[in-house]
Amino acid sequence: MAKTLAEKILSHKSGLDARAGDIVVAQVDLAFVQDTTGPLTLREFEAGGFDQLADKERTILFLDHAAPSPNQQLSTDHILLRRFAEKRGCLLSDVGQGVCHQIVAESFARPGDIVVGADSHTVTAGALGAFATGMGSSDIAVAFALGKTWFRVPETIRVVTSGSFQKGVYAKDLILHLIGQIGADGATYKALEFGGDAVDLMPISDRLTIANMSVEAGAKAGLFAADDLTRDYLTKQERGNDYQPIAPDNDASYQKTIDIDAVGLEPTVSRPHSVDNTALARELEGTRIQQVFIGTCTNGRLEDLAVAASILKGKKRHPQTRLIVAPASRKVLLEAIETGYIKTLVEAEAVIISPGCGACLGLHQGVLGDGEACLSTANRNFKGRMGNPEAFIYLASPATAAATAITGRITDPREVL
Amino acid sequence: MLEGRVFKFGDNISTDHIVPGRLAHLRSNLPELAKHVLEDADATFASRVNLGDFLVAGVNFGLGSSREHAAMVIKMAGMSAVLAKSVARIFFRNAINLGLPVLICDTDGIDDGDELHIDLAAGTIRDITNGSQLTFKKIPEIMLRILDEGGLMPYIKKYGDFKL
Ligand code: SF4
Numbered sequence: 077m078a079k080t081l082a083e084k085i086l087s088h089k090s091g092l093d094a095r096a097g098d099i100v101v102a103q104v105d106l107a108f109v110q111d112t113t114g115p116l117t118l119r120e121f122e123a124g125g126f127d128q129l130a131d132k133e134r135t136i137l138f139l140d141h142a143a144p145s146p147n148q149q150l151s152t153d154h155i156l157l158r159r160f161a162e163k164r165g166c167l168l169s170d171v172g173q174g175v176c177h178q179i180v181a182e183s184f185a186r187p188g189d190i191v192v193g194a195d196s197h198t199v200t201a202g203a204l205g206a207f208a209t210g211m212g213s214s215d216i217a218v219a220f221a222l223g224k225t226w227f228r229v230p231e232t233i234r235v236v237t238s239g240s241f242q243k244g245v246y247a248k249d250l251i252l253h254l255i256g257q258i259g260a261d262g263a264t265y266k267a268l269e270f271g272g273d274a275v276d277l278m279p280i281s282d283r284l285t286i287a288n289m290s291v292e293a294g295a296k297a298g299l300f301a302a303d304d305l306t307r308d309y310l311t312k313q314e315r316g317n318d319y320q321p322i323a324p325d326n327d328a329s330y331q332k333t334i335d336i337d338a339v340g341l342e343p344t345v346s347r348p349h350s351v352d353n354t355a356l357a358r359e360l361e362g363t364r365i366q367q368v369f370i371g372t373c374t375n376g377r378l379e380d381l382a383v384a385a386s387i388l389k390g391k392k393r394h395p396q397t398r399l400i401v402a403p404a405s406r407k408v409l410l411e412a413i414e415t416g417y418i419k420t421l422v423e424a425e426a427v428i429i430s431p432g433c434g435a436c437l438g439l440h441q442g443v444l445g446d447g448e449a450c451l452s453t454a455n456r457n458f459k460g461r462m463g464n465p466e467a468f469i470y471l472a473s474p475a476t477a478a479a480t481a482i483t484g485r486i487t488d489p490r491e492v493l
Numbered sequence: 494m495l496e497g498r499v500f501k502f503g504d505n506i507s508t509d510h511i512v513p514g515r516l517a518h519l520r521s522n523l524p525e526l527a528k529h530v531l532e533d534a535d536a537t538f539a540s541r542v543n544l545g546d547f548l549v550a551g552v553n554f555g556l557g558s559s560r561e562h563a564a565m566v567i568k569m570a571g572m573s574a575v576l577a578k579s580v581a582r583i584f585f586r587n588a589i590n591l592g593l594p595v596l597i598c599d600t601d602g603i604d605d606g607d608e609l610h611i612d613l614a615a616g617t618i619r620d621i622t623n624g625s626q627l628t629f630k631k632i633p634e635i636m637l638r639i640l641d642e643g644g645l646m647p648y649i650k651k652y653g654d655f656k657l
Contacts, residue, residue: 101655112517112559124646142517149518156521196559196583212561212587214645226635226655260505261553265582294556296582350505439516458509460533460556465513474499 078325080232080297082267085146085322086206091192096231096331105189107219108136110176110286111143112437113194113212115153115314118160120217123426128411130223135166143432146440147173149340172269174405174431177201180208181284182407185299186310186318192219194276197373197455199291204309205302205322210291230296233263234324236272239339244490248320248337248375248453248473249281250274251289252344256333256354264294266331269324274338280309281379289455292351292361307337309448318327318380331470343488344469357488358422362438368393368452369462370474371402371429372436378411385417387492388424394484399426400442402434424481451480494612495573495594501605502534504551508558508584510534513565520562527569540631544571547609551577551601555584564588574611576600576618576629589636592644596629603627 079087080325083094090100102392109117114137137157142150154171161168168178174194179201185191187205191198195218201208206389211225219225235254254263268290276285284299290298300306311317343357370376370384381387381403392398401421409431412418418428429435436454443463444450450462450469457469472480475489482492501535510533512526519526531538548567554577555563566586567575576595585595588595594613601607607622618627632640635657642648 099633099657101657110513112520115521116561124649147518153521178651194559194561196557198559210559210583210586212559212564212590214590216588216647218645222649222654224655226657228633260556261579261581264579266554276569294553294581295512300642437517439514439517443515457510458507460509460513460515463515463647465533 078327078332079327081269081301081322081324082230082232082297084324085188085190086229088188094229096229098229101224101226102190102223102231104192104219104246105441106134106180106184106191107216108138108176108180109194109216110138110141111150111157112141114157115328117194117217118156120214121220124145124217124221125427126221129164129166129220132165133203135220136169137161137166138179139171139174140432141437142269142439143171143430160419173404174408175373175376175433176290178376178404178408182313182405187306187320187322192216192225197288198297199295200284200297200373202287202289202290203280203300204306205300207297207299209296220325221389222441230265230267232267232269233300234269234271234330234333235336236333237270237274237336237338238272239274240335241338241341244343244493245341246473246475247278248281249344250338251286252346252354254336255289255293255343255345256344257351258293260292260350260352261294266295266297267297268293268295270300271301276303279379280305281377284377285374292455298432333463337389343473343476343490345476345486346422346457348468348470351457351471357397360486361488363399363485365397365451366448366487367398367400367442367444367478368477369400369435369442369450369454370477371397371404371434372454373404374455375474376402376408377402378408380453381408381412381417381421384478385420386475387475387489388481389420391424391427391479391482396466397481397484399424400435400482402429403425403431405433427470435462437461451477451486453477494610496547496610497547497573498543499549499603499605499607499609500538500542501603502548502550505553505556506534506550507556507563508563511563512560523565526562527566530566530570538623539570542570542572545573546571547574547576548563548572549603551600552579554580556581560585561587561591564591564593568593576603585589589640590645593638596630596638598627
């Protein structure tokens with residue numbers, strides 16, 4: 077019988093004929109934690125009496141959320157992670173390497189894989205055709221030890237995007253629009269599967285942005301077929317051998333299909349304090365912004381810095397608006413140096429911070445003051461997210477962020493392009 | 494039978510409301526972290542709860558991060574169950590993995606301060622204050638077994654594997 081991407085991957089990895097609604101136990105190809113969920117995972121692993129990792133080469137500890145660490149407690153948590161990696165022989169991605177999801181995409185996730193991570197944005201790897209989902213520390217501790225976990229096979233919502241984006245409109249606007257339409261729980265327990273001619277032409281960097289935010293609609297996974305563009309991306313990362321094509325069957329059964337016409341999309345912004353509270357950028361013009369943050373696992377890739385640099389070239393940030401840029405990985409940073417984007421951004425008076433989560437979750441490097449507003453390219457704008465419950469967070473594309481940095485007010489990027 | 498008083502919250506209570514990222518430095522000091530439970534939704538909550546009370550919410554409770562600490566501090570605060578109209582996926586799994594029951598039901602008729610009696614085996618919730626009775630959605634079999642063992646770690650210790 078015809079299958080969705082989720083059913084295909086879960087069937088293959090469980091050895092069963094997995095259908096939406098079934099509970100299966102499936103093999104895990106990659107399991108990871110980061111530095112704010114890792115310490116609990118490792119303590120649970122030890123307390124569980126496990127002493128072997130199922131696959132050391134496919135177990136990773138990332139130091140990215142507090143990187144470099146801002147205080148003694150988090151530094152001590154980092155020691156715990158480093159010692160575990162040394163003792164158990166798994167991989168460690170230390171401070172400065174970048175955000176877990178970016179590195180998983182660059183170096184680890186393969187089409188058809190099952191990826192589990194103690195971080196909700198693990199869904200990002202769905203862009204490469206992997207069934208990737210976030211779990212808590214206990215689940216990951218068990219996945220570390222047994223190399224498998226249980227899943228309820230999700231129903232799938234198919235999102236079909238046709239046509240092409242207008243100038244100034246990006247993948248970020250598409251996913252913000254979708255979440256605004258279906259709501260922050262519009263896909264809870266379900267997989268979102270993206271297709272259509274706009275998606276077929278979409279570079280992997282854009283697919284990563286969309287897959288990354290699928291969890292903001294509650295989705296368990298955000299899935300894309302693996303096609304020629306996936307192969308080209310993996311080849312560029314020197315992982316051509318990791319490629320295998322994977323696509324849903326034509327007559328797979330979906331819970332519903334949502335059609336989006338890319339031509340009709342406009343630059344979109346999520347308003348405080350929820351991601352589904354969307355509006356068009358032009359409707360919010362005039363909203364004063366004290367900090368612009370460009371980075372994160374959503375939009376901290378080379379392509380994002382390129383867009384920001386092209387808008388900021390020869391310009392400067394507004395005197396009352398700080399501009400913070402965090403490349404998603406060391407690789408992104410190096411390429412942004414080589415291409416000159418970093419120079420352009422620094423000339424525009426951006427502060428470049430180390431590859432990692434940066435200001436995204438309110439630990440360091442850009443905590444907001446009382447009453448301040450930030451326009452961020454991240455994925456989440458919950459109250460308190462950037463370290464201060466008295467602050468306000470707007471989410472948008474790197475283009476909208478760069479335009480806003482120049483004017484100091486929320487600005488539709490089409491005005492400056 | 495679980496008995497306790499209701500602490501009522503609204504819709505879309507996120508993991509950032511429950512344990513904000515700015516307190517990440519306390520995650521290896523759980524008793525200290527637990528003092529801040531739900532601080533960004535109700536600053537007085539931690540000081541008012543009693544052992545056995547119920548956390549009752551609207552839709553999409555626990556959305557956001559995968560931090561298991563969110564379910565953990567709710568349990569540490571003494572809550573014996575979470576009741577909500579709907580619950581975000583990772584929070585649901587985390588709570589069950591820690592042995593904290595999560596019951597999906599229509600919470601509109603339950604008010605702050607109500608006294609509830611809950612029979613998990615029978616699947617019933619009685620609101621003693623207003624005399625109404627509710628049922629909750631069936632929990633998947635595998636989660637019930639994990640819950641029965643008191644959480645995922647005791648479950649895996651006992652069976653050594655997942656048993657479907
Ligand atoms: S960049 Fe932000 S959303 Fe992404 S993993 Fe880091 S903290 Fe989470």
